Amino acid sequence: MTKLDARMPDGPLQQKWEQRLEEMKLVAPNNKKKHDVIVVGTGLAGASAAATMGELGYSVKAFCIQDSPRRAHSIAAQGGINATKNYPNDGDSIWRLFYDTIKGGDFRSREGNVYRLAQVSNHIIDQAVAQGVPFAREYGGDLANRSFGGAQVSRTFYARGQTGQQLLLGAFQAMMRQVDRGKVKMYPRREMLDLVLVDGVARGIITRNLVTGEMERHAADAVVLCTGGYGRTYFLSTNAFNSNATAAWRCHKRGAYFANPCYVQIHPTCIPQSGDYQSKLTLMSESLRNDGRVWVPKDEADVDKPPHQIPESERDYYLERKYPAFGNLVPRDVASRNAKYMCDKGLGVGATGRAVYLDFRDAIEEQGRDVIEDKYGNLFHMYHKITDEDPYEVPMRIYPAVHYTMGGLWVDYELMSTIPGLFVAGEANFSDHGANRLGASALMQGLADGYFVIPFTVGNFIAEYDVQKVSTDHKAFDATEDDVQDQIERMMSIGKEGSRTVIEIYRDLGKIMYDQVGMSRTKEGLEQAREEIVGLREEFWNDVKIPGRADGYNKMLELAGRLADFLELSELMAIDASERDESCGGHFREEYQTDEGEALRRDDEFCYVAAWEYDEDGDPKMHKEELEFENVELSTRSYK
Amino acid sequence: MAQQTMTVHLKVWRQSGSDSQGRFEQYTAEDLNPHMSFLEMLDVVNEDLIHAGEDPIAFDSDCREGICGTCGFVINGQAHGSERGTTVCQLHMRSFNDGDTIVIEPWRARSFPVIKDLVVDRDAFDRIISAGGYVSVGTGPKPDANSIKIGKDVSDKAFDSAACIGCGACVAACPNASASLFTGAKITQLALLPQGKPERTRRVQRMVHQMEDEGFGNCSNIGECEAVCPKEISIDNIAKMKREYLRAMLSDT
Known part of the structure; x- marks a missing residue:
């Protein structure tokens, strides 16, 4: 069994990242091109990671389900991005952003990760400005800032109400520059449907071409998952129509632990x-x-x-x-x-x-x-x-x-999951926001991971593991592709006879989730939700109706596959919410509230990350990563 | 809540693949809530088609809030429909009348081949961007962001150009299927900003040549592109592109 080791550097908080960077092994410049890296998803995390790794010299393959990488859902982020520039001279600092983020997350995130996030936040702004991202400015020509989402300092940079769009286009353009240089090969309209493991290490992916329906195999020395969150489990959400958890969930089923699935931001x-x-x-x-x-x-x-x-x-x-x-x-x-x-x-x-x-x-x-x-x-x-x-x-x-899911695949300090060689960045991982994300922090995290963390940690992995090439003819690719093909065939065969459309079943799932696993939860309601989800899952696998064919463009087949995964992930969310007998951040359990109706956190018992190991028989196993706070004192959040 | 419902008759372009022959099919959508978006109306039509054992109408959409640029087709002859500054996903049924007949077609342009029904391939746009729609800076330490002063006027103008969502309506609306508004908007954004100036010559040359190589037509100043653009990007961007191109032809830097 994998040991849950966050690989957190020792030493003072302020020096952890620098120290780790110094310890990392490097891949020689002339060797980088021999190493293939797969990046799945081209939002802020994916596009920035692909651009940076391509520029460093790796041979990058980037995948997205959209018709163009520019359409990833990061594009819809409106409000802004935080950084500790302290341009308004209102007393901001790395420490303050770190502290606000830890506190905002209700003390359920790792100190080291959050501190690093605050440290690199300023580089992101410098980077984006150098790319020509048109942030809002003052008449004198300086960048404008505003206070955002509960912060008592003005540290948010913005581009009207389209900050995500502008930052994403900056990262997208940087990636397209590497496409032009031949360092990044872009695969749009591809959906990752499984992860290929060779000797327990992530060595490739199986994708479905969403236009032709063909299965495709891609091998690499490392796989970076930047596929966003699982908010669409609720059917109705602010997430894009095609946002999904399929890539992450299928990695989970291959052995990557899923952390804190109950932390959902409404x-x-x-x-x-x-x-x-x-x-x-x-x-x-x-x-x-x-x-x-x-x-x-x-x-x-x-x-x-x-x-x-x-x-x-x-x-x-x-x-x-x-x-x-x-x-x-x-x-x-x-x-x-x-x-x-x-x-x-x-x-x-x-x-x-x-x-x-x-x-x-x-x-x-x-x-x-x-x-x-x-x-x-x-x-x-x-x-x-x-x-x-x-x-x-x-x-x-x-x-x-x-709107946002703080939970996600468990990663260590270097953003590697419990599967060696599988890295997870952006909303898809669980790492930085604890039980609640503060405003203007998602863009910051996506870009911090993609520009400033992943390119180094993936390199360190490649250098340290001394990974050898595998071919897509390897039997692991055969077996994994067969699994994917079987699932599609099974869905299509049920789909011919079934009576309920994908959307109808999906809507039912959303209702269960909003009612019982939403803003306010109870043990009883969560158990009921679990039963209902299991029933709905059975209904899906017996009675779903799917039109058309598998060998071409088929939106309903795509959605069916994603719904099949949501019908499993939703159960894990209910289990996780039911096990966490406390209220913290986005997770509010009615049994645990103060006399004034505020969230009652129980630090003595629940100051941990719940990382779930998949179990085929529906009995997932929880691994705890205890959270240690050496630099901040756990206080009760009070906004009175 | 009692609400008035409406009925519309649809004539939708159906085409099973890029090589197949397309045709219009007729459908009637009843009991519609006027507050539905156009895409939600199509969702409802599709649910009925699926129940009837027919192939649903294929169309692309994603964010459904007018920013990702995924959706788009021609409604009654107009790209994204008749409302100004609006993508199809933000168009609501209340802007139609009960009993209307609505004709729906994909973007029509040689450089945007039809994939299925209303879904087209817009990869050509990405290739135009990769020819130069960026500032060539790598990731890494950069001067402090405020060391580059940019006046609010310039910055706002650059933003106006940068607001393009790459939906392709400009191409679909242009009788020449020109991609000049799309290309011009990116060239203008980067030419206005000090960060984009060092490589403006190379950029405009490469992007314009790529646009031509993709088979898009020339701009003949008709202005339909600006009229249909959901982000209301000004045709001035095309003029700016032409000036930039001329400048590039006359100078070596």
Whole structure:
């Protein structure tokens, strides 16, 4: 059995990364081209890793399910990216960003990883600016900063409401430059369906060509998984339609441990659902909470009244009331849970009663419409388009939706999973955000991993392991490809006769997950969820209906394969949530709350990472990585 | 909540593969909620087709919030439909009338071969970017980000060009199937910024030549590209590209 060793360098926090970099073995420049590296996924982590490794001289193969690597879901990130530049001179430092991130994550992440993240954050900004990423600027020509998502300093860099797009295009272009140089070979419209292990080491992948349906084999000296999170387990989420956990889950089934699957972030500022036909929800950047004020009517009788008819005295600005220090800028989990409570009390507004107001009236009065338009123009435009209501005139209506998953494949300090040679970066790993991610930290982590960590740690692995070439004719490739082919054939044969569409079953899964494994969980509900998931999985494997053929473009077949994996991962999420008898970050168990209804963390018993080992018989085994805090004192998060 | 529903009649281009003959098929979508997006309407149509044992309409989409650039087809003769500054995924059924007939076709351009139904191959765009749509800097220590001052006006202008989502509507709308707006936007963004200046000559030459090699047509200043662009990217970007190209032809640096 694999030993859960985080390979954390000894020595003071501030020197761990530097020290590790100095200890690492290097691959000679003339040898790098002999080493193939596979990068799966071309979001911020994948594109930046592929670009950097290609530039270093490795022979990189990059894969994405989209028709172009530029479309990875990082593109949709709106708000910004944190760094500790301290340009506004408001007292920011590496330590503060580190501390805020550890605390924001409710003390469920590794000190060493988080500190490294804060350390490299400034390099990311320098890198992006050098690439020509058009960040927001002040009139004098300096970069602009704003405070974001509960931070008490202005450390967030942004590009209007399209920061993810601009950073991704920067990384994408850097990668395309390596494509031009012949150092990166790009494979779009390919889905990784399995990991190939030779002697227990990751040596390649099996992909399906999403246009022709053909199976393809690719061998390499290391595999880097940058395939994003598993928010789509909930069906309705802010994640893209095609976002999925298939690559990560299939690696899990090949031996990579899955850590903290129950840590899911439910983002407070999304556009509420309007009907059952919906397949995804739209996020409104949380930067809106900098200027928007969240409220509901004090009186249940007022919920259907037009908001401007509700006088000031009859409005409950509940976040400002309950959390005077942070007000509308409390972390995401706190804001989400409180919105749910208000709606549960019958104070929710809008057609479904599942929404609260986010009001810009005061900000527009104080700062002027121009200023607000400059900051949030595109978000207001997007809201207007979707809802047909003008947020300059009427308050927005928002409701929480699944947005980000902090859990993911377990990785050590060098971002290697429990399978040697399999590295995991970005949202796909579990490493930096603990039980809750702070705003503007996802872009930072994706790029930190891809530009500044993976290129070195993969090199160290290649040098240290002295990996020998394998051919795709190796019997391990035959066997793995057969497994993938069998699964597809099985699905297609059931799919011919079945009666329920992929979307119908998928929607059912989403409902179970939102109801029982969502913002507020109970032991009983989680056990019930587990039973229902098992039942739904059986239904899938007996009655799913899949149109068309496997030997060509078939969106429903793609989705069916992903749903099959979500139907397994969801059960692990319920198990993990049920085992964690405490409330922390995005994981809130109703049995564990303070008298005031706040999360009750239980550090004595649960200060660990739960890393799950796959079991074919449905009885996964938990391995604990105890979290040691040498530099910070575990405090109760208080935003009052 | 009682809500008015609507019915629309669809004429959809169906084509099983790049080499096969395509044709229009007719469908009727009933009981639609006007707040549905256009793609959600197609989702509903597809669910019915699947239940009826037929092949669903293939179309690409991903973020469904207008930023990834994956979706896009021609609706009643207009790329992304008739609403300005909108991708198909952000187009809502309320902008149609009950009983309308709606014609849906894929992007039509020689350089964007049809893969299936409404799905086309836009790899040519990526090849244009890889010909020079970047600043040639490696990863590694860089000067402090604020050591390069860029005025807000310039930065905002560069952003306007950088907002392109690479959806291909500009090509689909152009009678010459020109990719000038797409290519011009990237050239303009990088030519405006000090970071992009050192290699602007090589960039514009390589990108324009790649665009031509891909079989895209020339720009003849019709302006349809700007009219359909979901990010409302200005045709000025094409003028800028042409100036950059001319400058490159006349200078050696």
